[in-house]
Amino acid sequence: MRDAETVTLVDVARRAGVSLATASRVMNGSDRKVSPELRERVVGAARELRYVRNANAQALAKARSAIVGVIVHDIGDPYFSEILRGVESAGEGTGQLLLVCDTHRDLERELEYLTLLHAHRASTIVIAGSGHEDRAHNAAVGTRLDAFVNGGGRVVLIGRHHYAGDAVLPDNRGGARALVREVLERGHRAVAIIGGPPHLTTTHDRLDGCRLAFADAGLAFDSACVVDGDFSRESGEAATHALYARGGEPTAIVALNDEMAVGALTALRERGLRVPDDVSLVGFDDIPVAADVTPALTTVNVPLNHIGEVAMRLAREPASDGSRIEHVAAQVVIRASLGKRSLLKP
Amino acid sequence: MNRTENRAHDPAVRERVMDAALELGYVPNAAAQRLRGRRNRTVGVIVRDVGLAANAAVLRGIREVAHGANYLMVVADTKRWCMDEPRWVQRFHEQRVELVVIAASGVDDTDYTGAMAEAVGAFEADGGRVVVIGRHDLDVASIRVDNVRGAYDLATSMLAMGHRRFGVIGGNGKLTLNRDRLSGVRAALADGGIDLDRDVMYLEGAFTREHGNAAARHLTMQKKPPTAIVGLSDDLALGAYRALREQNLAVPRDVSLGGIDDLAPARALQPALTTVSYRHLEIGARAMRAALDPYLGHDAVEVHYELALRETVAAPREQRTHRSRSRSSRRTDEACATPRR
Numbered sequence: 001m002r003d004a005e006t007v008t009l010v011d012v013a014r015r016a017g018v019s020l021a022t023a024s025r026v027m028n029g030s031d032r033k034v035s036p037e038l039r040e041r042v043v044g045a046a047r048e049l050r051y052v053r054n055a056n057a058q059a060l061a062k063a064r065s066a067i068v069g070v071i072v073h074d075i076g077d078p079y080f081s082e083i084l085r086g087v088e089s090a091g092e093g094t095g096q097l098l099l100v101c102d103t104h105r106d107l108e109r110e111l112e113y114l115t116l117l118h119a120h121r122a123s124t125i126v127i128a129g130s131g132h133e134d135r136a137h138n139a140a141v142g143t144r145l146d147a148f149v150n151g152g153g154r155v156v157l158i159g160r161h162h163y164a165g166d167a168v169l170p171d172n173r174g175g176a177r178a179l180v181r182e183v184l185e186r187g188h189r190a191v192a193i194i195g196g197p198p199h200l201t202t203t204h205d206r207l208d209g210c211r212l213a214f215a216d217a218g219l220a221f222d223s224a225c226v227v228d229g230d231f232s233r234e235s236g237e238a239a240t241h242a243l244y245a246r247g248g249e250p251t252a253i254v255a256l257n258d259e260m261a262v263g264a265l266t267a268l269r270e271r272g273l274r275v276p277d278d279v280s281l282v283g284f285d286d287i288p289v290a291a292d293v294t295p296a297l298t299t300v301n302v303p304l305n306h307i308g309e310v311a312m313r314l315a316r317e318p319a320s321d322g323s324r325i326e327h328v329a330a331q332v333v334i335r336a337s338l339g340k341r342s343l344l345k346p
Numbered sequence: 347m348n349r350t351e352n353r354a355h356d357p358a359v360r361e362r363v364m365d366a367a368l369e370l371g372y373v374p375n376a377a378a379q380r381l382r383g384r385r386n387r388t389v390g391v392i393v394r395d396v397g398l399a400a401n402a403a404v405l406r407g408i409r410e411v412a413h414g415a416n417y418l419m420v421v422a423d424t425k426r427w428c429m430d431e432p433r434w435v436q437r438f439h440e441q442r443v444e445l446v447v448i449a450a451s452g453v454d455d456t457d458y459t460g461a462m463a464e465a466v467g468a469f470e471a472d473g474g475r476v477v478v479i480g481r482h483d484l485d486v487a488s489i490r491v492d493n494v495r496g497a498y499d500l501a502t503s504m505l506a507m508g509h510r511r512f513g514v515i516g517g518n519g520k521l522t523l524n525r526d527r528l529s530g531v532r533a534a535l536a537d538g539g540i541d542l543d544r545d546v547m548y549l550e551g552a553f554t555r556e557h558g559n560a561a562a563r564h565l566t567m568q569k570k571p572p573t574a575i576v577g578l579s580d581d582l583a584l585g586a587y588r589a590l591r592e593q594n595l596a597v598p599r600d601v602s603l604g605g606i607d608d609l610a611p612a613r614a615l616q617p618a619l620t621t622v623s624y625r626h627l628e629i630g631a632r633a634m635r636a637a638l639d640p641y642l643g644h645d646a647v648e649v650h651y652e653l654a655l656r657e658t659v660a661a662p663r664e665q666r667t668h669r670s671r672s673r674s675s676r677r678t679d680e681a682c683a684t685p686r687r
Contacts, residue, residue: 074406075396075402075405075406075409075421076402076403076405076406076409077402078397078399078402081396081397081402082397084396084397084423085396085397088423088425092425097422097437098422098423099420099421099422100396100420100421100422100423101418101419101420101421102405102409102419102421104409104413106413109413109418112418113418116386116388116418116420120441233610233614262610262611262614265614266613266614269616288555289584289611289614291588292584292587292588292591292611292615293611293614293615293616294615294616294617
């Protein structure tokens with residue numbers, strides 16, 4: 001708890017022997033001119049009294065701060081690190097204060113962070129984490145975002161969300177479709193897919209793209225080929241082991257993000273399987289490490305920095321009546337981890 | 347609505363109040379709450395680049411403990427503008443954030459240390475609690491790792507393989523993290539009879555992959571390139587790793603490479619990166635626990651490390667050619683040459 005005896009600006013002004021207005025100009029960084037001597041006196045008095053500028057009173061007065069809140073699912077995931085770098089570089093020099101909130105994919109916590117950012121009078125909320133396929137949750141998110149927007153806040157969504165607002169939409173479905181087409185064109189038929197968290201729209205869209213590629217090739221898609229993952233590296237490793245433990249013999253593995261693909265690579269190595277000679281492996285996102293692993297990972301490049309930048313650009317434009325959607329293409333990047341199906345294998 | 351400490355309300359009543367509030371779009375006004383002097387169950391974390399893998403792991407560690415204790419975690423990224431850090435502490439103070447963790451290396455700079463000491467002192471004097479990670483010249487609780495010894499052990503293991511010609515890639519030289527690791531390498535080489543400051547090319551920059559990449563290129567283009575490269579962080583070593591591959595140099599056959607940190611990508615590479623394991627997840631978790639534990643006072647908590655000898659360090663090529671005399675006469679005569687700047 002705070003001391004009841006909080007030092008106020010009035011105390012500072014009194015100690016410095018200046019008017020309250022002068023003290024305020026100095027302490028609150030107004031651009032009105034104050035002579036260096038007066039400034040010195042005010043700053044000195046504030047220091048002596050251990051005065052802490054009360055941002056809350058300011059926030060109430062100004063109603064908005066320069067805070068941009070970004071909500072991510074996992075701050076340790078390179079996917080979000082790269083988006084955050086884009087958000088930062090777009091905000092450079094604008095005085096933007098970036099606050100990152102990590103839900104760890106907990107729906108309840110996502111709501112708490114939304115409330116927190118609203119309560120802190122953030123100017124902007126960027127929801128960088130994927131949307132959810134959960135009706136009740138989406139309704140609760142919608143209520144909070146509506147309240148935030150009605151109070152003058154700006155909201156930008158990354159990925160497909162069930163909320164009508166400005167959004168940056170990477171082409172998850174198209175990217176997955178093109179990726180799996182490349183896999184099938186190399187003769188692979190026994191394809192295993194490491195999926196993402198089932199309630200995320202990103203998982204849905206990427207899986208949909210996989211299905212479409214099978215249909216394009218006139219092949220039946222067996223949903224039993226999907227093993228569970230949660231977009232973490234560990235889950236990619238575990239899913240790959242589980243796949244072989246249950247007797248699977250895929251000639252190609254499609255992980256719905258690179259982190260899981262890197263985990264899968266570790267598991268395959270442990271099992272003595274060579275990539276791509278024994279089994280091909282592809283990922284999604286093109287995070288920096290994808291090009292470094294051996295063999296380098298075939299993946300879908302999602303321009304994550306760019307997505308962050310576009311999100312901030314949208315946030316800075318004044319709100320419009322309809323929602324603006326920025327589509328971002330996702331391109332397949334062929335690297336060494338994808339090979340032709342060996343003719344000696346089934 | 348305002349999440350008071352006393353949570354013994356009837357859950358049904360709570361539910362009804364929340365529903366009604368949601369319907370009306372009511373949000374408790376944090377600014378108004380704080381004017382009344384309430385603190386938020388929030389930890390403010392300061393980092394210099396959320397994109398660095400080492401920071402990502404530390405943040406995950408902090409998050410695990412924070413969420414477990416029902417604290418929200420907000421992360422401020424200063425993008426390596428370290429003079430923003432005292433301002434962030436002040437801002438968290440103004441926002442009545444309860445705990446602050448500074449997950450960034452100390453900086454050997456009196457302006458920085460002075461401003462931090464003031465901000466941190468005011469924050470704690472007002473009932474908040476601050477924990478720093480690494481060697482900071484601040485009177486607060488801290489999480490320490492022995493960066494000097496870790497770097498010493500790594501360089502010693504490379505010397506033991508027979509390397510005499512080293513290249514060292516560092517980050518920002520003002521950071522205590524960089525200074526400690528560099529002095530560890532310097533001490534190890536001195537024990538092996540090599541004077542780092544005179545005989546070793548040392549390239550300082552930022553703790554990024556980009557710098558690691560550029561510096562490694564520079565090192566390999568020397569007339570007498572090093573047989574062993576030490577990156578003072580894994581991010582630097584990962585950048586170097588890519589540079590070596592891009593130049594068709596085989597690791598460790600042509601060049602040995604060591605990093606420090608042991609981040610997730612280190613194990614995923616093939617060959618896997620030899621590095622020093624600093625357990626960043628644990629460092630983050632310990633930091634948050636220290637923040638939650640006022641009885642710890644201003645003590646330092648030590649987190650141990652171990653050497654992770656993997657596949658990127660092998661005997662230098664010259665030694666092997668000495669034995670077999672078969673390939674690469676190009677560098678044979680350099681086997682015993684003293685590395686020069």
